[in-house]
Amino acid sequence: MFDACPDDKTDASLSTPPYGAPQTGIWQRDGRVKADGSDIQDWAALVAAVRDRQDRAAFAALFRHFAPRVKGFLMKSGADAALAEECAQDAMATVWQKAHLFDPARASVSTWVFTIARNRRIDVLRRTRRPEPEELPWGPEPEPDQATVLEVRQETERLGQALARLPDKQRALIERAYWGEVSHSEIAAETGLPLGTIKSRIRLALDRLRQELK
Amino acid sequence: MTIRHHLSEELLMAYAAGELPEAFALVVATHVSLCDECRAQAEAYEALGGAVVEEIAAEMDDAALEACLARLDGMPQMAPARPAPRRRGVLPGPLADYVGGGVEAVKWRPVGKGVRQAILPTDRGATARLLYIPAGVAVPDHGHRGLEMTLVLQGAFADETGRFGPGDVEIADGDLEHVPVAEAGQDCICLAATDAPLRFKGIVPRMAQPFMRI
Ligand SMILES: [Zn+2]
Numbered sequence: 001m002f003d004a005c006p007d008d009k010t011d012a013s014l015s016t017p018p019y020g021a022p023q024t025g026i027w028q029r030d031g032r033v034k035a036d037g038s039d040i041q042d043w044a045a046l047v048a049a050v051r052d053r054q055d056r057a058a059f060a061a062l063f064r065h066f067a068p069r070v071k072g073f074l075m076k077s078g079a080d081a082a083l084a085e086e087c088a089q090d091a092m093a094t095v096w097q098k099a100h101l102f103d104p105a106r107a108s109v110s111t112w113v114f115t116i117a118r119n120r121r122i123d124v125l126r127r128t129r130r131p132e133p134e135e136l137p138w139g140p141e142p143e144p145d146q147a148t149v150l151e152v153r154q155e156t157e158r159l160g161q162a163l164a165r166l167p168d169k170q171r172a173l174i175e176r177a178y179w180g181e182v183s184h185s186e187i188a189a190e191t192g193l194p195l196g197t198i199k200s201r202i203r204l205a206l207d208r209l210r211q212e213l214k
Numbered sequence: 215m216t217i218r219h220h221l222s223e224e225l226l227m228a229y230a231a232g233e234l235p236e237a238f239a240l241v242v243a244t245h246v247s248l249c250d251e252c253r254a255q256a257e258a259y260e261a262l263g264g265a266v267v268e269e270i271a272a273e274m275d276d277a278a279l280e281a282c283l284a285r286l287d288g289m290p291q292m293a294p295a296r297p298a299p300r301r302r303g304v305l306p307g308p309l310a311d312y313v314g315g316g317v318e319a320v321k322w323r324p325v326g327k328g329v330r331q332a333i334l335p336t337d338r339g340a341t342a343r344l345l346y347i348p349a350g351v352a353v354p355d356h357g358h359r360g361l362e363m364t365l366v367l368q369g370a371f372a373d374e375t376g377r378f379g380p381g382d383v384e385i386a387d388g389d390l391e392h393v394p395v396a397e398a399g400q401d402c403i404c405l406a407a408t409d410a411p412l413r414f415k416g417i418v419p420r421m422a423q424p425f426m427r428i
Contacts, residue, residue: 054291056283063279072270085275089282093289100292107257111264118232118263128236128337131243133253134307135298156261163265171269178231178266199224206223209262 041065043109044102044149051099063092066110070117076179077121087124091116103140105148108156121180162212170205177202219382221245221252225363230259235339237407240308241363241383244405247306248381304368304380309405312336313344317403320344327351340409347371347396347404360409362386364394369402371395 043065049058067088074084094116102112122130163171191198221229221242228234229242246253275281299307302316312334313319322330322344330346340361347353349369363385364371370379373392378384386392396402 051291056286059286060279060283063282067274067278067282068271069267071274072272073267075272076270081272084272085278088274089278089285092282093285096286097289097291098295101295108261108264110268111261114263114267115260117267122232126337128339130232131236131240131308131312132299133243133256134247134301136253156264159261159265160268163262163269174262175266175269177227177233178263180231180233203223206227 042153044104044153047095047099047102047104047109050096051102059092059096062095062109066095066113067092069110070113070120073114073117073179074121074125076175077125078180079121079125083124087117087120091120094120101140103144104152105141105144106152108152110156125180158213162209165212166205166208170201170208173198173202173205174209215248215381216379217249217251217381219376219378219384220249221255221383222385223255225385226252226255227259227262230256230263235409236336237334237340237342238361238363238409240312240334240336240342241365241405241407243308244306245365245381245383247301247308304403306367309344309367312342320346322346329353340407342405342407345402345404345406347394347402349396349401350398352393352395360387362406362408364404364406367403367405369400370397371402371404372397 041061043062046055046058046062049055050062070091071081071084071088074087075081079087091113095113098116102109119130122128163174166174193201225234225238225242229239229246234242242252242256246256299311301307302310302313302319305313305316310316313332320332322332325331328348328351332344334342334344336342345353345364347369353371363383364378365383366378366380368380370377371394372378373384373394375384375386375392377397378394384394
């Protein structure tokens with residue numbers, strides 16, 4: 001997926017990008033399934049229940065899992081707890097309102113929620129606009145191909161496992177690249193490393209992640 | 215359209231993370247509208263964002279779920295998506311959105327030798343401009359230091375580093391001294407973004423040090 005050079009872009013792994021992320025948080029840091037053996041939660045099915053039946057129990061399950069993660073993400077990005085809580089509520093309300101726009105054949109629910117939270121951060125914390133690309137000429141199918149949906153889910157799990165297997169320091173670098181308001185220059189100030197070194201360490205961490213995905 | 219010069223890994227990751235100043239994000243969104251390879255990469259980095267969000271959670275207020283469910287009562291579902299930006303002639307959707315139409319709607323200003331430019335409204339972290347370069351003409355030196363991204367929309371230009379045709383993006387850092395010349399035959403239209411670290415130093419320090427310059 002994260003091919004380093006454009007020549008590799010014909011790689012099959014890119015033509016079916018692993019749009020995934022661990023959908024449940026059942027993957028521990030060491031990549032093993034939780035001891036209780038709980039099955040992988042099918043978040044996409046819950047989003048479909050919200051879309052089709054305004055299912056509040058399904059929404060509550062999504063809320064319990066994702067709202068704390070959105071809040072955590074915004075706090076890591078520099079929001080205070082009250083603002084992060086409010087943004088997490090907004091993000092989950094967006095999940096309710098835009099459930100019909102979610103396409104489980106293209107992305108996992110955690111990826112979708114991440115983009116909602118990210119856009120909220122750009123609006124609220126940075127007070128700026130995010131230019132979006134043109135839409136692809138197709139939207140979500142009413143009945144998405146189940147094999148593709150399953151594939152997205154499996155890729156999601158693999159990505160979560162690969163991230164969990166990274167050494168702590170490498171994983172932390174990747175995480176901080178997404179937290180945003182904590183800039184690389186702040187990482188530099190903290191660690192005393194030159195910025196160029198941090199940049200190449202992020203690249204190494206991504207290379208390692210690619211290795212783990214193979 | 216055969217695209218030979220793509221976005222860098224850093225830019226795609228920073229765009230997916232929501233980290234780029236608006237002007238650079240506009241170049242990325244415009245290129246991604248033209249390039250399925252970079253779109254797949256950007257979506258892969260969004261998937262990684264989804265995996266990162268799974269790793270952190272902050273406790274929500276006890277009443278948060280109740281409050282959110284109460285909010286849903288008056289909330290219309292199936293909220294229509296914001297209409298996706300649509301392509302106008304040589305301007306891909308995101309760019310047409312900023313211009314408010316096609317090339318005919320651009321408010322050009324002459325900058326010498328028949329070259330025209332139009333600054334687009336973005337946040338102050340960086341500047342986006344459209345450039346109109348008559349065939350065969352060299353781009354006047356704009357005395358830039360820092361990161362510069364130039365995306366070709368029509369025609370082509372060449373400089374010391376190569377030839378750039380429609381959809382190609384040149385990524386130049388402060389070290390590159392180049393004199394782009396529009397190819398004979400067709401006038402060249404480009405979208406260029408430059409950061410403005412000196413002008414805005416101290417006012418928006420974080421945006422003045424975008425992630426990928428590091
Ligand atoms: Zn590309």
